[in-house]
Amino acid sequence: MRFEEPAISAQGLVKSFGDVRALDGVDLEAAPGTVLGVLGPNGAGKTTSVRVLTTLLEPDGGQARVAGLDVVKDAPRLRSRIGLAGQYAAVDENLTGIENLTMVGRLYGNKRAVAKRRAAELLERFSLSDAGSRPAKTYSGGMRRRLDLAAALVASPPVLFLDEPTTGLDPRSRIELWTAIEELVGEGTTVLLTTQYLEEADRLADRIAVIDHGHVIAEGTADELKARVGGLRVEVTLTHGAAAFAAMTALESMSDEPVRVDGPLVSVQVDERAGAIMEAARRLSQAGVGAEDIAVRRPTLDDVFLSLTGHATVEDQDVPELVEVAA
Amino acid sequence: MINDTLTLAERALVRLPRNPDMLLAFTVQPIMFVLLFAFVFGGAIETPGYGDYIDFLIPGMIVQQICFGGFATALGLAEDMTKGLIDRFRSLPTARASVLAGRTLADVATNLLSVAILLATGLVIGFRFDAGVPEILAGLGLLLLFGYAFSWIFALIGMSVSSPEAANGVGFTLIFPITFISSAFVPVASMPAGLEQVAEANPVSVVVDAIRALWLGGEMGNSLWLSVVWCFVLIAVFAPLAVRKYRMSASA
Ligand SMILES: Nc1ncnc2c1ncn2[C@@H]1O[C@H](COP(=O)(O)OP(=O)(O)O)[C@@H](O)[C@H]1O
Ligand SMILES: [Mg+2]
Numbered sequence: 001m002r003f004e005e006p007a008i009s010a011q012g013l014v015k016s017f018g019d020v021r022a023l024d025g026v027d028l029e030a031a032p033g034t035v036l037g038v039l040g041p042n043g044a045g046k047t048t049s050v051r052v053l054t055t056l057l058e059p060d061g062g063q064a065r066v067a068g069l070d071v072v073k074d075a076p077r078l079r080s081r082i083g084l085a086g087q088y089a090a091v092d093e094n095l096t097g098i099e100n101l102t103m104v105g106r107l108y109g110n111k112r113a114v115a116k117r118r119a120a121e122l123l124e125r126f127s128l129s130d131a132g133s134r135p136a137k138t139y140s141g142g143m144r145r146r147l148d149l150a151a152a153l154v155a156s157p158p159v160l161f162l163d164e165p166t167t168g169l170d171p172r173s174r175i176e177l178w179t180a181i182e183e184l185v186g187e188g189t190t191v192l193l194t195t196q197y198l199e200e201a202d203r204l205a206d207r208i209a210v211i212d213h214g215h216v217i218a219e220g221t222a223d224e225l226k227a228r229v230g231g232l233r234v235e236v237t238l239t240h241g242a243a244a245f246a247a248m249t250a251l252e253s254m255s256d257e258p259v260r261v262d263g264p265l266v267s268v269q270v271d272e273r274a275g276a277i278m279e280a281a282r283r284l285s286q287a288g289v290g291a292e293d294i295a296v297r298r299p300t301l302d303d304v305f306l307s308l309t310g311h312a313t314v315e316d317q318d319v320p321e322l323v324e325v326a327a
Numbered sequence: 328m329i330n331d332t333l334t335l336a337e338r339a340l341v342r343l344p345r346n347p348d349m350l351l352a353f354t355v356q357p358i359m360f361v362l363l364f365a366f367v368f369g370g371a372i373e374t375p376g377y378g379d380y381i382d383f384l385i386p387g388m389i390v391q392q393i394c395f396g397g398f399a400t401a402l403g404l405a406e407d408m409t410k411g412l413i414d415r416f417r418s419l420p421t422a423r424a425s426v427l428a429g430r431t432l433a434d435v436a437t438n439l440l441s442v443a444i445l446l447a448t449g450l451v452i453g454f455r456f457d458a459g460v461p462e463i464l465a466g467l468g469l470l471l472l473f474g475y476a477f478s479w480i481f482a483l484i485g486m487s488v489s490s491p492e493a494a495n496g497v498g499f500t501l502i503f504p505i506t507f508i509s510s511a512f513v514p515v516a517s518m519p520a521g522l523e524q525v526a527e528a529n530p531v532s533v534v535v536d537a538i539r540a541l542w543l544g545g546e547m548g549n550s551l552w553l554s555v556v557w558c559f560v561l562i563a564v565f566a567p568l569a570v571r572k573y574r575m576s577a578s579a
Contacts, residue, residue, distance in 0.1 A: 051414070054418045055417070055418065056414055056417050056418060076420065077420075079418060079419055079420040079421075080420040082418065083418075084414070084415065084418040086411045086414050086415065087411070088410065088411045089411075090410060090411035090412045090414060090415040091410075091412075092338065092342060092410075092412060093410075094341075094342035094345045094346055095338065095341065095342055099338075099341065103334060103335075103338050104415075104419065106330070106331075106334040107331055107334055107335075107416065107419045107420075107421045108419060108420060109330070109420065135345060151415065
């Protein structure tokens with residue numbers, strides 16, 4: 001097997017802002033042509049990591065290499081090998097789509113004609129050709145995001161950084177953006193993508209690094225992580241909280257994992273979506289337990305955090321204590 | 328560096344007319360000010376040594392407008408900071424100083440437009456040069472240089488505040504007194520002692536006096552070379568401060 005240098009590698013990155021230790025020894029690695037998902041709640045250090053890796057911020061400690069170059073020592077050369085789409089769509093709202101992309105192309109050092117041609121190509125690719133001559137302030141959120149992504153791709157960079165690319169988008173725009181990212185990866189681009197959504201990391205990322213308080217607390221494929229979290233759950237909202245014990249007894253043999261009870265919410269892990277709701281409903285009605293609602297829920301970032309750290313993503317005091325009841 | 332600066336200056340100029348507030352600030356507003364001052368205050372202000380108040384006023388008004396010309400830089404930079412565009416520019420292989428240099432260069436072009444509009448308005452209501460073409464052009468050059476120097480003050484403001492609104496507030500509270508406590512609209516001799524000395528030392532007065540001397544043939548004294556020195560001092564102080572702030576905000 002040929003040894004290949006990772007497209008992105010970081011060891012022990014540290015960065016403080018005053019008293020806040022935003023990065024407290026972050027290690028990351030992505031092989032060329034793969035997607036690394038950096039998953040974490042607000043304030044975990046995702047944006048700070050991206051800013052260090054894209055040369056915007058010098059780390060206080062640790063080191064990182066991207067596309068074979070050191071992010072501090074080789075910063076000027078590295079900038080022509082990376083693309084960045086930040087957490088907020090960084091487009092000039094008073095410029096049209098084509099003007100935005102042409103400007104970026106010229107800042108990469110291209111001649112005006114070359115920059116314009118590339119701009120037109122990218123607009124076409126992101127279905128923005130029709131809107132290309134309108135000021136970006138007339139664009140929808142999804143269109144802005146696509147324009148922002150296009151701007152990050154002007155120089156066809158081998159390594160791309162996307163900071164929460166779909167936060168705030170409607171479901172349709174989110175799926176459009178996912179498809180666009182998948183196409184890029186298909187062409188061999190290495191992508192580091194931060195997100196607060198497990199579902200997004202699951203769909204796009206080859207490997208996922210879970211980050212909290214400036215630390216990577218878990219790393220692995222989506223399957224590995226989900227195995228630790230525990231897959232799909234059937235969640236029942238009881239009509240009367242008092243029936244929790246009866247519900248627990250009725251549901252416990254559906255899974256090897258313990259049933260969780262949290263007030264009127266009772267949940268149990270299942271392997272498959274199909275039939276799970278019917279099965280739970282049948283068991284509950286046999287036991288004479290009334291349910292307001294029964295649903296299958298995918299594991300969320302909260303579940304990941306709960307199982308990895310024992311605390312939820314938000315401040316602990318805001319979250320009702322979740323009781324695990326052993327069968 | 329030069330190409331990046333030109334690209335970013337072009338961007339600043341292309342977007343300007345699409346922002347109605349800004350467009351008004353550079354076109355209609357100065358005309359309104361000239362007319363208000365000329366016809367509301369004009370009759371009440373004595374300007375010994377000048378043909379009439381309009382001759383006295385136009386150079387002052389142009390210098391005042393020039394002092395505000397850099398507002399586009401402060402607002403634009405503050406907006407770019409909040410919208411993440413500064414991060415985008417920094418992530419590109421773009422010369423770092425070009426973001427500020429592009430903005431301030433664009434101001435030179437908008438200042439030229441403002442001067443043209445104000446001069447045209449002045450000529451319509453009776454302003455007359457008493458000077459040859461070289462003096463007129465020298466005055467124009469001085470105005471643009473002074474405006475460029477002020478743009479760096481605005482660049483520092485834009486990099487120091489957290490939002491375009493704040494840039495607006497800080498800019499106005501700082502620049503308004505500087506332009507008013509000067510010889511721009513009234514002879515400084517008419518001000519109370521103390522204020523008069525401040526107004527006399529004010530670089531705005533120095534430049535206004537130089538423009539009046541160049542365009543209306545008055546007494547030049549030291550004002551021309553002092554003006555040029557002021558411009559270079561302002562640039563030498565504020566350009567490095569603004570660039571430093573830009574660098575620092577990269578690591579903040
Ligand atoms: N420029 C800054 N100044 C001060 N604190 C900051 C700055 N940037 C980030 N932080 C702090 O660092 C921590 C990590 O922030 P960030 O990397 O933006 O997290 P995320 O992107 O995961 O939400 C947070 O506590 C945040 O408040
Ligand atoms: Mg963030």
